[in-house]
Amino acid sequence: MGKTIAEKILSNKSGQNCRANDIVIADLDFVMAQDGTSGLAIQAFEEMQAKKVFDPQRVAMVIDHSSPSPLAGVSALHKQIRVFANEQDINLYDIGNGVCHQLVPEQGHVVPGDLVIGADSHTCTYGAINVFSTGVGSTDMAAGMVSGKLWFKVPETIKFIINGKLPAGVYSKDLILYLIGDVTADGATYRAAEYVGEAISNLSIDARFTISNMAIEMGAKCGLMEADQKTFDWVKEHSQREFTPVKADPDAVYAWIKEYNVSNLEPQIAKPHTVDNVAPISEVAGIPIQQGVIGTCTNGRIEDLRIAAAILKGKKVNRHTRLIVAPSSRQTMIQAMREGLIEIFMESGAAVVTPGCGPCVGTHNGVPSDGENVISTANRNFKGRMGNPTSFIYLGSPASVAASVIYGKITDPREFIK
Amino acid sequence: MNLQGKVHKFANDVNTDYIISGRHKFKTLDMKELARHVMEDLDPDFYSKVTPGDFIVAGSNFGCGSSREQAPMAIIYADISAVIAKSFARIFYRNCINTGLPLIECDTDGIDAGDKLEIDLSAGVLHNLSKGTDIPITPLPAVMLKILNDGGLVEHFKKYGGFNFD
Numbered sequence: 001m002g003k004t005i006a007e008k009i010l011s012n013k014s015g016q017n018c019r020a021n022d023i024v025i026a027d028l029d030f031v032m033a034q035d036g037t038s039g040l041a042i043q044a045f046e047e048m049q050a051k052k053v054f055d056p057q058r059v060a061m062v063i064d065h066s067s068p069s070p071l072a073g074v075s076a077l078h079k080q081i082r083v084f085a086n087e088q089d090i091n092l093y094d095i096g097n098g099v100c101h102q103l104v105p106e107q108g109h110v111v112p113g114d115l116v117i118g119a120d121s122h123t124c125t126y127g128a129i130n131v132f133s134t135g136v137g138s139t140d141m142a143a144g145m146v147s148g149k150l151w152f153k154v155p156e157t158i159k160f161i162i163n164g165k166l167p168a169g170v171y172s173k174d175l176i177l178y179l180i181g182d183v184t185a186d187g188a189t190y191r192a193a194e195y196v197g198e199a200i201s202n203l204s205i206d207a208r209f210t211i212s213n214m215a216i217e218m219g220a221k222c223g224l225m226e227a228d229q230k231t232f233d234w235v236k237e238h239s240q241r242e243f244t245p246v247k248a249d250p251d252a253v254y255a256w257i258k259e260y261n262v263s264n265l266e267p268q269i270a271k272p273h274t275v276d277n278v279a280p281i282s283e284v285a286g287i288p289i290q291q292g293v294i295g296t297c298t299n300g301r302i303e304d305l306r307i308a309a310a311i312l313k314g315k316k317v318n319r320h321t322r323l324i325v326a327p328s329s330r331q332t333m334i335q336a337m338r339e340g341l342i343e344i345f346m347e348s349g350a351a352v353v354t355p356g357c358g359p360c361v362g363t364h365n366g367v368p369s370d371g372e373n374v375i376s377t378a379n380r381n382f383k384g385r386m387g388n389p390t391s392f393i394y395l396g397s398p399a400s401v402a403a404s405v406i407y408g409k410i411t412d413p414r415e416f417i418k
Numbered sequence: 419m420n421l422q423g424k425v426h427k428f429a430n431d432v433n434t435d436y437i438i439s440g441r442h443k444f445k446t447l448d449m450k451e452l453a454r455h456v457m458e459d460l461d462p463d464f465y466s467k468v469t470p471g472d473f474i475v476a477g478s479n480f481g482c483g484s485s486r487e488q489a490p491m492a493i494i495y496a497d498i499s500a501v502i503a504k505s506f507a508r509i510f511y512r513n514c515i516n517t518g519l520p521l522i523e524c525d526t527d528g529i530d531a532g533d534k535l536e537i538d539l540s541a542g543v544l545h546n547l548s549k550g551t552d553i554p555i556t557p558l559p560a561v562m563l564k565i566l567n568d569g570g571l572v573e574h575f576k577k578y579g580g581f582n583f584d
Contacts, residue, residue: 023561025581036440039447040487048575066444073445121485121509137487137513139571147580151561185431186479190508219482221508274431361440361484382435382483384459389439 002249004157005224006192009132009246013115020156020253028058029114031144034100035063035074036361037119038081040138045084045145053088054148060091060109062100064356066363069095074363098329098355101125101213101297106329108239112227113246117144122297122379124215127193128208129235130227130245135216155192155221156255157248158183162197164263169414171307172207173299173377173397175199176214177268181278183258189219191255194248199262200225205234206303213298214379217275267412269375270395273383281400281412288320290372292405294350294398295326295358299377302335304398309341311402311416317349318408323401324366325350326358362387375404420538421499421520423471427531428460432476433483434510436460443488452488453495470497473537475529477503481510490519500537502526502544515562516571523556 003011003019011017014024033041038061045053053059061081069075078095085092093103101122110116112130117123121135136150144150160179166172193215200208208225215223227235227245235243266280294300294308305327317323325345327333333355336342345352351366353359359366360378367387368374374386374393381393396404399413442455457464457474474480474493480503481489490513493501500520514521522537524544529535533548537555544553558566561583568574574582 023559023583025583036444036484036486040491043447044572047572050575065440071445077444077447119485119487121483123485135485135509137485137509137516139487139516140512143571143575143581146575149581151581151583153559153561185482186505186507189479189505216483219479219507361444362435363440363444367441380433380435380483382433384439384441385435387439387441389459 001253002251004192004252004254005194005246005248006132006155006157006222009113009115010152010154012113018154020154022154023151024154025149025151026115028117028144028148028150030058030109030116031141032060032062032100032104032123033119033138033141034065035067035078035081036065037138037141039077041119041141041145042080042084044139044142048142048146050146053090053145056089059145060093060104061085062093062103063095064099065361067095067356068354070364096330096354098332099297099300099357102301102328102332105129106238106331108241111235111239111241111243112231113244117141117150121216122213124220124223125209125213125297127212127215127223128205128225129231130225132222132224134222155190157192157194158188159194159196159254159257161257161259162195162199162262163259164199164261165202166199166262166265169399169417170265170267171397171399172203172210174265174268175262176211177270177278177395178265180214180218180276183218185217185274185276186219191220193220193223195223195225201228204303205230206301209301210298217379267397267400269400269410270381272381272392272394275379275381275395281410284394284410285412287410288373289375289404289409290321291366291368291374292321292323292401293359293366293374293376293378294401295328296360296378297328298379299398300326300328300332302332304377305336305341308398308402309344311399311413312348313344315348315406317405321405321408323348323350323405324359325352326365327355329355359386361385375401375410377401420536421471422536423473423499424469425473425475425529425531425533425535426464426467427529428474428476430477431479431482434481434486434489435483437489438486438492443486449491449495452492456492456496465496468496468498471499473500473502473535474498475502475526477526478505480506482507485509487513487517490514490517494519515565518566518570524553528553
């Protein structure tokens with residue numbers, strides 16, 4: 001009987017021949033926390049009476065969620081992170097470096113076959129490059145920093161086979177929103193997702209990150225893909241580390257298998273206030289929009305900026321609408337500047353803000369006003385998520401956001417795709 | 419250990435942004451302060467309605483979304499003695515055990531707002547005193563019971579210097 005990717009990585013890292021539902025203690029390749037979770041992790045680390053992290057090179061803290069600091073209270077927490085990072089000599093990505101889930105792979109910290117935890121629920125992002133990565137809380141993060149280990153229940157796996165070719169104007173964001181709408185917000189809870197098939201193979205690594213990033217929105221522990229030539233090329237460009245990719249066996253056992261054909265998929269929109277409240281864009285087209293957001297760990301990468309800029313080039317953001325663009329990292333922003341994308345955004349009337357989480361989590365950079373509608377490339381549209389519980393958040397692809405801010409209402413981007 | 423209190427009822431998919439909003443949690447690690455904002459976006463008066471020992475009762479997928487450990491901690495500091503739901507999101511589940519907030523997984527359809535409950539954790543049963551019904555509780559996995567019995571993951575690490583489930 002064969003094994004899934006999750007079973008193989010957890011077997012490799014625990015030294016036990018494990019199967020779904022076994023409990024293992026496994027070695028971690030990398031641990032990460034951000035500015036909203038580091039404080040409690042540091043507190044727990046100190047309470048555990050630990051002196052040193054297990055390996056400073058394999059620990060990172062990223063100041064991205066509320067960065068640069070908008071308030072004195074936030075500044076105090078950021079200072080605590082800087083002091084700890086200096087004392088422990090761990091990787092620190094301070095303000096302006098970007099979103100943790102862009103930085104961890106971009107800076108070469110993780111490679112195929114790795115086991116990674118992050119004190120941020122979207123740590124599942126690195127599954128796109130064949131990493132078993134999962135979100136944990138601050139105390140688990142502290143345990144990982146102290147011991148280099150964590151206990152895991154080996155998850156059962158759900159296999160998503162995605163056939164067909166995404167039509168022009170339809171992107172990996174539309175695909176993952178469609179899947180979440182289909183399986184619902186807790187359809188994959190306690191389980192790993194594996195994404196395979198022609199439509200996945202055809203995606204760039206940037207586009208694959210978007211899919212794995214949102215695995216948590218169906219409750220999954222991780223969102224895994226096999227490594228192919230695109231993965232190898234991307235990883236070698238970003239990391240010096242040696243790696244051994246992990247494939248699922250043909251006779252691996254799955255909790256269930258779902259098969260889709262995406263050749264006729266429309267752009268998808270998640271409506272307020274849950275991510276699984278998904279509709280084809282034709283159902284919501286015309287809803288007025290006061291604010292658009294392009295960025296976040298879901299869709300702030302260079303390919304996303306290129307797609308949005310291609311639509312916004314030579315056009316203006318509607319006079320009743322605002323657009324905020326937050327590139328996912330400093331490198332992404334520099335690349336976007338070289339390609340003239342930032343100029344296109346600025347000329348369209350957008351506010352381009354510091355690389356990082358942007359306004360996604362309601363701390364700064366664009367809290368909507370009462371009753372306003374926002375269309376965002378982020379991964380969550382919970383009531384109050386962006387800092388105002390009376391506003392409404394719609395989620396879509398960078399193309400859907402770009403098209404919508406031009407008209408000031410939700411707009412099918414295929415109108416702009418030649 | 420027996421827990422007694424009255425019910426505050428919520429629906430399915432209560433996410434950690436609702437439990438404690440990002441607009442509060444980035445400002446401070448003062449859990450007493452964060453506790454004042456627990457469930458604020460679903461019920462602005464929630465904190466003032468709680469009598470120490472009360473329960474949060476919900477449907478499925480409680481605690482979905484962000485990994486913020488401020489969520490179980492703020493619930494603890496709001497004097498809620500346990501969260502009772504049909505199912506829990508994975509990260510929240512671990513965070514509760516690690517921080518010492520008891521989780522009760524059971525059928526919650528027959529529990530209404532204001533009901534008085536008594537939970538007998540060792541017998542694995544929830545008594546709905548208002549309705550005169552008994553509801554069986556899904557037992558915690560052995561590893562989690564061990565961490566909870568040690569007083570949370572920090573205490574477990576202090577005791578053993580690392581993970582020890584033998």
